[in-house]
Amino acid sequence: MKRLLPVVLVHLLFLVSPSFASRPIDFTTHKLGSDREGNTLLVIGGIQGDEPGGFNAAALLATEYKIKRGSVWVVPNLNFISIIKRSRGVHGDLNRKFAKIVRSDPEFDTISKVKRIILDDQVDLVLNLHDGSGFYRPTYVDRIHNPHRWGQSIIIDEEKIEAERFGELGEIAKQITTVVNHNLFSEEHSYHVKNTWTKLGDMEMAKTLTYYAVRNLKPAFGVEVSKSFPTHKRAYYHLRVLEAFMDILGIEYERSFSLSANGVKKAIYNNVKLAFYDNRIFLDVANARRRLGYIPLRKSAEIVYRPSNPLIALVESDEGYRVFHGNRRITRIYPQYFEYDFSTENITMQIDGEERKAAFGDMLGVQESFMIMPKKGYRINVIGFKRTGRSDESGVIIGQEDIMRRFSVDKSGNIFRVEVYKDDKFSGMVLVNFSGENDNLIASEPSDDSLFDLSAKEKASFGKDSATSSGKVLNLGR
DSSP states (O other): OEESSTTOSSOOOEEEOTTOOSOOOOOOOEEEEOSSOOOEEEEEOOSSTTOHHHHHHHHHHHHHEEEEESEEEEEOOTTHHHHHHTOSOBTBOGGGOSSOOOTTSTTHHHHHHHHHHHTOTTOOEEEEEEEESSEEOSSOOSSSEETTOOSSEEEESSSOOOOSSSOOHHHHHHHHHHHHTTSOSSGGGOOEEEEOOGGGTOTTGGGSHHHHHHHTTOOEEEEEEETTSOHHHHHHHHHHHHHHHHHHTTOEEEESSOSSHHHHHHHHHHOOEEEETTTTEEEEOTTBOSEEEEEEEETTSOEEEEESSTTEEEEEETTEEEEEETTEEEEEEEEEEEOBOOSOSEEEEEETTEEEEEETTEEEEOSSEEEEOOOTTOEEEETTBOOOSOSOOTTOOEEGGGBOGGGOSBTTSOEEEEEEEETTEEEEEEEEETTOOOEEEEOOOOOTTOOOOOOHHHHHHHOSSSOOOOTTOOOOOO
16 A cells, blocks of 8 residues: 655645636645654755756655654755746746845745745755756866766865854765765766855855855755766665765665665656545556546536645646646646535455455556446446446456557556446546556645645746747756
């Protein structure tokens, strides 16, 4: 059983309003902790939307880690609109707005809120995750490996600050590079400490998040992974650095996956699920078809959904919705609207001859066949089932060969929808998975601090389906 964001204290509930007139896209904050006291680490990803290694690593930290001592606060999607659009910054570079920002700036509230988080008395150390160009080297080697590059470096703004703890920034950064350099795929990937000496006159770095923290005597580091790597390898190195920092802070943790390139890749791309209306609809879209039709959404109501990780977004488009996972468009959802019936929460099924109850929101593994047991007053619709002349498809043994493959949720043709209706009202859905995998998404209590919507202005800025990039920004680093 896989629960939704099991260690998150600030949960995700997203509302998409048909009018697009109220709440803007906002970032989410996830507070992972334990009953055992200790230091608190703040990790921020997605400050620039074209750096997927950082925000995917932060999302994995928020969803796949359990903290056993101390606390970790994670903001994995600070610049959510820019993440979706693959832009360094839709409204300019967010990491250049911490020294000064005017109230009329569209990101004024974002900057104000994240500043409050940084300055919280509980936060002991701050990390800002980036993907940077090339490979930083203290001396010139070639055009990819030189002092002007940013990749594979731990960034400090000065050697030390007068903080109560962890003020020896240079010494801590050296310790981190020593640890991480024991876990490289290649010697070329080695980490170095890059001191920007910001206080001595670097006007660009003086505008950044980490320097804002340092000016306020909060130990802070930039973490740069080379853009030369694919996303999952960038996330791998980010996580190596994050774990090294947690070790220094005495934060104890467990993770649900192997910290290897393949382990990180599976963790990133397999956990892409959506639950609507308290799990009455559950969709595993990790390998979804390009379009999913006739999804029974609630008539004349806001769309209320919960994602399995904080990088998933639902964006209105034409007659349906686009589903994004970070900066990847996963699928399109085309709805069919129904009144909802709330009189039941489950159905009874026979799976490979064994009877069991299935709650709405479950995905049930099937080897050979399944049958929905008849329930008085309800009818079953197995989407894609070939047999005609039946309005109720309960009481029928159904194998994979009996369902038209093109109606599957996934490209592999293994996952199918089983929908339950009472008269003309939709009651709920379960998924059957002929690859044999079981899963379910159990909703947690939401937080009003994490509502998702688009204003009319933001909706217009999405334009065409193809994600846009900011071609004007030439600064390839922090």
